[in-house]
Amino acid sequence: MNIDQVLLITALAAYITGTIVFIGYFLSRNPVMRTIGIPLAAIGCVAQFGELGARWIISGIWPLTNLYGSLSLFSAMGVLIFIAFALKYNLWFTGGFVLLIAAIALGYATTWNEGYMPAVPALQSYWIKVHVPLVISSYASFMVAFVVGALYLVKYSFEKYFGRKQTVAAAMTSAGAVNVPVSEYNADVGISDVRVTGLRNDTPNIAAAAARGDFWGMWLETLPSLAKLDILAYRIIAVGLPLLTIGIITGAWWAKEAWGAYWQWDPKETAALLSWIVYASYMHLHTRNVWRGYRCAWINVIGFATIIFCYLGVNIWISGLHSYKV
C-alpha cells in the first residue's frame, strides 16, 4: 500500500470516529467527548493534507486537477476552517456534522480516483495553484456556515414547536425577545425599528422544555442562542464570500490567459456567479433587522445548495470548459 493510501484510510477513519464522538458530544455535552473529538478532527485533516502532498511528491503532478483531488481538499479545508472557527468562537458543537460531511465528501472523492493523471494543457498553469485552493476554501467555509445555519433552523423550529405544544407563561416572564428603542447609531444608517433578540435567552420555549427535562429541549438549550448562531453563520460567510470573490477573480484572470476571455459564460463560472449572487444577497439582507436570523438562515441553506450545484452538479452533469471529466 502506498503512503498516500495509508493516509487516506487514516483520514477517513479519523473522520468517521470523530463524527460519532462529536455527535455524542453534541447530544451529551460531555467535555471528554470533545477532548477526544478535537484530535481526531486534527489527525484527519493533517492526514488529508499529507495525502495530497504525498500524491504530489510521488507523481510530480499537482493533485488538484481532478474531482478526486478537489473533493479531498474540500473535505480537508472544511475541517480546517471548522477547527479555526471552533478555536475562536467555540464552534465544537458543529463538529459531528462537519466531520460527517467531510467523511462523505472524502468517501465520494475516492470513487473519482483514477490514479495519477497528468494535467491537460488548460490546467497546466500556476493559476491552478491559486485559483482552485481559493475556490475550494470558499466552498468549505460555506459548508461550515451551512451547518451553523441548519442548526439555527432546527433550534428555531423546535422553539416554535414547543411554543405550540405548551404554555410557557412562567418562562416568558423571565426571558425572551426584547424590544428596544432605536439606538442613535442605527437610526442614522436607516434602521427605524430595532427588535433585538439574542442578548438574553431568545428561545424561552426550549428553556421551559429543558427545565421540564425534555430530552430535545435539554440539548437544544445547550446550543448557543439563535442570535449567536446567526452571528456565527454571518462571520463564516464573511470569510467565504471574499474567498469566493478572489476565487472568481483569479479564475477570470486564468481564463484570460488560457482561453482568451476573462469571462466566457462557461457553466462553471456562471454557477459560481450564481452562488456569489446568493451570498451577496445574504450580506445585504443581513443588514436588515427583520431578515437577520430566520430568513437569513434559509438564504444560507439555499446558498450552500447552489454551491453543491456549482461544485458537483455542474462538474458531473453539465460539461463545459471547466469539467474535469475530460
Add this chain to the structure above:
Amino acid sequence: MATHAAAPARSLYDEFLALFSNVLFAVSLFAVWGVLTLIGVVVDQGKDAAAYWNEYPAPVARLILRLHLDNIYHSPAYVGIIGLILVSLAVCTFKRVIPARLPPLRTVKIDAIPLNASIDVHGEEGAVRARIADFFASRGWQVRKREFGGEEWMFADRHNWARRGVLVAHIGFVIIAMGTTIYWWKGFQGTTAILTGQTITVPETGARIRLERFGYRFDPVQTKSGLVYQPIDYVSNVTVTGKDGVARQATIRVNDPLDVDGTLYYQATYGYGISFSLTKDGVPVPNAPNGPLKEGAGFQVADTPRAIQYTRFIGTIDRATGQPGADPRPNNPAVVLSAFDGDQPLGDILVPLGKSIDLGGGYKLTPAHYTLYSGLQYRYDPGVPLVGIGAFVLLSGLCIAFYLLPARLYVRITGTGRDWHVGLAATTVKGYDIFEEQFHDLVTALVSGPLGECRLHTNAEGPDSAGAPRSGGRAGWAGAP
C-alpha cells in the same frame, strides 16, 4: 394649474428614488439576476435551434427559443437586470451610503441600549474619567467629550471610516461594469483556423499569421478504468507580421497566448484538414472540393443533388476490428463522412484515408491525406485593466465592510465625592449581537485593568472569575445570559 401638475411628477420621482434606494428592491433584482443565471447554466447556450428540438420536449424547446433562453446572457432581460442593479446602486450610493454620517454626539438612555454595563467606582473623579478615556484611547478608540446640561459625556468611536467599506465595494462593482462596457464599445474577438503552411490575415487588425507547424502531445496513461490518452501539450509555431510590417517567429500554447499589437492570440482548438479527390469514371473532377476541408465542412458532388460532409477525423482504426480505437493520434487514420441527398441525410460512413467510396453515377471519392490545422481565438479587450482594478476595489470593500466593525461607545459618569457610577453602552452599524462578545471583553478589561486600580466597591461579581475586578467591584451586566 402649474403647481397641480408639478406635484404628482415630483412624487413619482420620489417614489423612484425610494424604490431604487431600497435594499430589499436591490435584493429582489439580485434574485431575478440569480434565476436568469441559473437558467443559463442549465440550458445549453448558443446552440442551433435544431439542438434544442432534439434535446428537449417540444414545448420546452419552443419556450427556450421564444424567450431567447438559448442566448440568455446577451438577452435584453439579462443586460437590463444588470442595468437596473447599477441604477439602484447609483441611487443607493447617493441616497443612503454617502449621506450615512457619524451619528451626532448626543445623550442616550444607557440602560435602554441592549449592550450596556454599569460599574460603580470609588476614587477621584478626575482620575476615573482620565483612566477611562486613556483606556479607550489606548485601544484605538477615538474619544471625545461633550457637556450636556452640566454633565460630561464621553463618546468613543472605532473604525468609523470603515463604514465607507460599503461605498468602496459598490464602486468596485461599478468599475467592473465600466470595464466590461469598454469591451462592448471598443473590443472585439474572433476565431480563425489556419492550415499548416497557410497564411491568414486577421480582418480586424490586418495582422498576418502563417502556421509553420502545429504539434501536440498525448501520453498514454493507465487509469483504473483503462488506458487513456491524456493530452499534454498543444503548440502552434507561427510567423506573425504586425503593424510594423516585420515578420517574427513565435509560438502559441494553451495558457501562453501571443500578443500582437495589443491583440492576444490563444491556442483554442486544432484539427485535421482533409484533401479529397473526386473522380468521375476515373477522371479527376477539378476543384471538388477546393482545397482541404476542415471538420464540419462539406461540398456538393459536382452536378448531382448529393452532398458530402466531412464530419469527424478518427486517429486510429483498430486493424483487427476495423473500429475506431482510443488513440487520437493519426496511426491508421480514417474519416467519418455524412452523405446527403438534398436535405435528406443518407447516413454516415467510416472511410480510411487513401480508400475510395463509390458515390454512384460514376463518382468516386477518396480522402487522400490530412493537413493539421490550428484553431486560434483572438481578442482585443481594452477594458481588462479597469476590470482588474474594479475587482481589487470590490474585494477591498468587502474586506473592510466585513472585518472592521464601526462601533460607538457612550460613557456617562455620575456620582459625587469619591463614589462614581459609570454607565457604558455600545451601538454598532450591524446591530448588537455581533458586538456582544467584544463588549464583554472590553468591559472585563476595563474593570480588571484601569478601573480595578480605582478600588471598586466590594461584593461584586465580574463577568467571569478570570476577569473579576481585583479588589472586588460592582459591575452590573446587561446583555450577558
